[in-house]
Amino acid sequence: AQELALTQGAVCRQIGGLEAFLNVELFRRSRRGVKLTEAGLSYSRQVAAQLDAVERDTLSVMRQQGANVIELAVVPTFGTQWLLPRLKDFQQCHPDVTVNLTNRTRPFLFADTAFDAAIYFGDADWSGTQSHRLM
Structure with missing residues (x-):
């Protein structure tokens, strides 16, 4: 939430929206916090390279x-x-x-x-x- 300059509630709503869109539980919630599910871990590995590319391209345009x-x-x-x-x-x-x-x-x-x-x-x-x- 800090990195995105959002509230924790806003991040939770975005995650909930993504899980609803994918129809997949990405995080397991408990009283101690949240933990990635196997599906969440797999998804994060799959999209990490593309997100890195978007970040690199964005920084390139901003230069x-x-x-x-x-x-x-x-x-x-x-x-x-x-x-x-x-x-x-x-x-x-x-x-x-x-x-x-x-x-x-x-x-x-x-x-x-x-x-x-x-x-x-x-x-x-x-x-x-x-x-x-x-x-």
Whole structure:
């Protein structure tokens, strides 16, 4: 409720409306509070990525007009172990560029995504792309 700047009652009404719409109990209520049901946990896992994408896209729109944004798909281990530690230096050299990273483990069609580039492990046989060997 605090994060959304709403009252607890307003959040409860929104949750109740969502449960009625889905016809599924998402929370189990008790005197000690609320706890996610199995259905609620499953649903939250399914929508988390989409909500993160909405947040990222919203922040992107709110940023200054004409900002340079790179949407980059990366293999998770490479992104966390190699790329992320080096982004600070990149940001210092290019403060006007925002790099958004998204974990992807399989090839995809760029036309179906907002990605500008991908760093991927494997051969260069990825339909509709140009590849450049990094290492």
